[in-house]
Amino acid sequence: MTGERLTFSKGERLCSTKLISEIFESGNVFYTRYFKVIWIKNPLKLPYSAQLAFSVPKKIFRLAVTRNLIKRRFREAYRRKKQILYEFLKPGETGLAFIVIYRQSTVPEYQAMEKSVTELIEILCDNVKQKSRKC
Secondary structure (H helix, E strand, O other): OOOOOOOHHHHHHHHOOHHHHHHHHEEEEEEEEOOEEEEEEOOOOOOOOEEEEEEOOOOOOHHHHHHHHHHHHHHHHHHHHHHHHHHHHHOOOOOOEEEEEOOOOOOHHHOOOOOOEEHHHHHHHHHHHHHHHHH
């Protein structure tokens, strides 16, 4: 370890309703085994390169306890693996804003969630790279 604390701070959470609606209207979409990811390049200068929101559908998981468990597992896995994304994005350049929607009907084990989050980040980096080439 480099000694740097791995945190998931308030600035990394996507809270802007204006930006969230813009993501749903004109964002790019891809799917993984566990997630649907909608992302957009964020033109605003923010202290963090990436902002994210995570959602678990109430239609699939009626109990809030279950939804919260899945969200906690995702946040923990993301917190530990986000360095891959931050190294790709490089500070100072335009960042990313993305929404992750859980799409399975079962509660995943933490190890499976962590593996899936790593896969999600790698696919997201590849998609951003491809979009950057087209522009």
